[in-house]
């Protein structure tokens with residue numbers, strides 16, 4: 001008799017009201033799922049906002065081709081794979097970054113003082129590629145390993161349409177694994193993590209219903225596959241957070257500063273207090289598209 005191994009399934013969501021469960025699961029696995037965080041009305045508003053952003057109605061997006069008035073939303077939206085920093089264009093996206101049902105669990109994982117530094121709006125129409133294995137801390141280096149992503153499904157995310165896959169527990173050693181160039185056409189970014197002690201057989205898909213959220217650690221190895229659905233998008237908003245106590249030596253060089261002092265201040269406090277508030281904040285990044293196959297899983 002041939003035994004077909006069971007397909008890996010998405011782990012259950014956590015009951016955020018139960019003390020300790022969220023923290024324990026996050027420590028153990030490097031991720032937790034929060035079910036049904038955003039209402040249908042909120043999702044519809046975010047999807048309509050996505051169309052307006054793609055049409056350039058909320059401000060310029062570096063690298064984007066301008067839309068023509070006679071183009072449908074669908075024609076415009078499907079040109080985009082990912083837009084970086086949508087929270088700088090849209091107050092709705094900004095509010096979602098500060099959503100209490102996301103920030104509350106983040107304070108339990110990160111600590112009372114939390115800042116955000118980045119957002120990415122993935123559109124990913126059918127046929128669009130995924131992102132190869134990577135660790136977000138490779139791109140956004142916190143000093144205390146507090147980097148945490150909130151990946152918010154705006155559509156149902158399924159294996160077919162290119163949901164995330166994770167390697168549970170791969171954050172625990174706190175190791176940044178080596179990176180190399182690859183030419184696998186399934187992926188947009190041309191760099192991938194490799195030489196880690198897990199295989200694709202250990203990977204777990206994270207299928208999410210629209211409005212649910214995956215919180216995951218910056219050291220967690222994760223990837224996504226192409227959208228192989230017959231039609232439709234796999235839209236998701238990925239926001240990144242860290243402890244406000246940690247400096248953020250991102251995007252060096254900083255004029256006249258050592259690495260030890262470098263601190264990227266294009267940040268937004270979402271909980272508690274910012275011990276570096278005396279430095280003020282700066283607008284260093286502009287909304288832009290993720291250029292196709294631009295090398296790394298660029299931030």
Ligand SMILES: O=C(O)CCC(=O)C(=O)O
Pocket residue numbers: 122130131136149151162163164222223224236238
């Ligand atoms: O949404 C995706 O397909 C990839 C997202 C991702 O890798 C990330 O947010 O770091």
